[in-house]
Amino acid sequence: MRSPITWQSVQAEALRRLRAGLWTPGARIPDEAELARELGCARSTVNRALRELAAAGLLERRRKGGTRVPLTPVRKATFEIPIIRLDIEARGQCPGYRLIRQATEPLPKAEARAMRADPGAPFLHLLALHLADDRPFCAEDRWINPETPGLDGADFETLSANEWLVGNTLFSDGAIGFAATAATPELAALLDCAPDAPLLTITRSTRAGPRPIxxxxxxxxxxHRLETRL
Amino acid sequence: MRSPITWQSVQAEALRRLRAGLWTPGARIPDEAELARELGCARSTVNRALRELAAAGLLERRRKGGTRVPLTPVRKATFEIPIIRLDIEARGQCPGYRLIRQATEPLPKAEARAMRADPGAPFLHLLALHLADDRPFCAEDRWINPETPGLDGADFETLSANEWLVGNTLFSDGAIGFAATAATPELAALLDCAPDAPLLTITRSTRAGPRPIxxxxxxxxxxHRLETRL
Structure with missing residues (x-):
């Protein structure tokens, strides 16, 4: 009796064909049912094998039009962006939160551009510190549209804006960016690090339909490191 | 005649139900066909509306078991990781490449752990610089398993290891991480920046089945900023 064909061996065979140029860039590969017949395995085994290759950008799946070899290989990496408190708890640490200041201020140009809002418009500006086991984990420098429904009832002394927004606002589209920045004197004091220390910096902006949030x-x-599997 | 129901309005309705708690964490939501009947639109419109919410982590789709509201909302962001040369070209800039040095050296502990390889094993160590319009874009500090098939025929003077590996090696699993690091004196000289300048640093490790690559x-x-839509 032959041992059953695993998705790993189907994946290895698909990679061999890609590498050998049997499946060429731009071309459509056989569909799942055809590959399952050819390789003598279940269609679900083929599906499992190709799913990872597609997630890694080595194959392109289209709703109609089947699976193709991309013209230029682009690996893809998916990062999960949890609520900061849950991220800290997932690391087995005890989360803490401190609101540093809160004021209505004119929206700076960079944030206005990111949200497609009017620069100079009065927005709620918050600075807060997240702690893990009583040590600085991350500083949150946030601008919120004062017309966001329910904002009047929010108490950012006790609940971070990060968490309030996930639970209370609509979401339609947004952007996220990664960069490295040097700690300003204020951030260095908050994060208990040297001025100009390199900080992993994540920027996010969100809108709900026509409304900047x-x-x-x-x-x-x-x-700090942000990691994921490929 | 009523105007056709758009996927945007279906998405807004789904968000309204999530926000109002009509669809509760952990619960299964109606399937696409049912929602399409209820809302009076095509099933493909529902599919389009829910796809983005799932990609953003607001809904969880399972192969069997339908679509659920996750217990803890985790937004997800997918980054494309193109070949560095293609990334530079996509920015409308002219790519350049320079090999700085190449030697066989004992594998350091951090890289060994990342690839699940033996620390101290002889690996090929490359340092190279990628340029965009003749200005430093990114330094590539890379370790390659000398047993990688085809490696003897590779000429890293003319083709970056980044590009050679994408075209010539199998890929089974790997990890990617983001961090901010301070420029060492050597990196500062290569990248034409101040020593200790904050550098966005991406680490990647790949294996092909049992073999570290x-x-x-x-x-x-x-x-430098890495950006994506949410």
Missing amino acids: TAVRLFYAPG | TAVRLFYAPG
Whole structure:
């Protein structure tokens, strides 16, 4: 009796064909049912094998039009962006939160551009610190549209804007960016690090249809790494 | 005649139900056919509306078991990781490449751990610089398993290891990480920036089944941003 064909061996065979140029860039590969017949395995095995290759950008799946070899290989990586408190808990640490200041201020140009809002418009500006086991984890520098429904009832002394927004606002589209920035004196004091220390910085902006909602910069304490499997 | 129901309006309705708690965390939502009947639109319109919410982590789709509201909302962001040369070309800039040095050296601990390889094993170590319009774009500090098939025929003076590996090696699993690091004196000289300048740093490691292939650290010149839509 032959041992059953695993998805790993189907994936290896698909990679061999890609590498050998049997499946060429731009061309459509056989469909799942055809590959399953050819390789003598279940269609679900083929599906499992190709799913990862597609997620990694080595194959392109289209709703109609089947699966193709991309013209230029683009690997893809998916990062999960949890609520900061849950991220800290997932690391087995005890989360803490402190609101540093809160004021209505004119929206700076960079944040206005990110949200497609009017620069200079009065927005709620928050600076807060997230802690893990009582040590600085990440500073949250956030702007919120004052017309966001329900905002009047929010108490950012006790609940971070990060968490309030996930639970209370609509979401339609947004952008996220990664960069490295040098700690300003204020951030260095908050994060308990040297001035100019390199900080992994995540910027996010979100809109709900026509309405800008929020723009945030998260500055992670030195040494922070964001990781995912490919 | 009523105007046709758009996927945007279906998405807004789904968000309204999520926000109002009509669709509760952990619960299964109606399937696409049912929603299409209820809302009076095509099933493909519902599919289009829910796809983005799932990509953003607001809904969880399972192969069997339908679509659920996740217990803890986790937004997801997918980044494309193109070949560095193609990334530079996509920015409308002219790519350049320079091999700085190449030697066989004992594999450091961090890279060994990342690839699940033996620390101290002889690996090929490359340092190269990628340029955009003749200006430093990114430094590539890479370790390659000398047993990688075809490696003897590779000429890293003319083709970057980044590009050679994408075209010539199998890929089974790997990891990617983002961090901010301070420029070492050597990197500062290569990237034409101040020592200790904050550099967005991407680490990647790949394996092909049981075989470690490569571990790389990409140090991007100051100011580099990696962006994606949510």
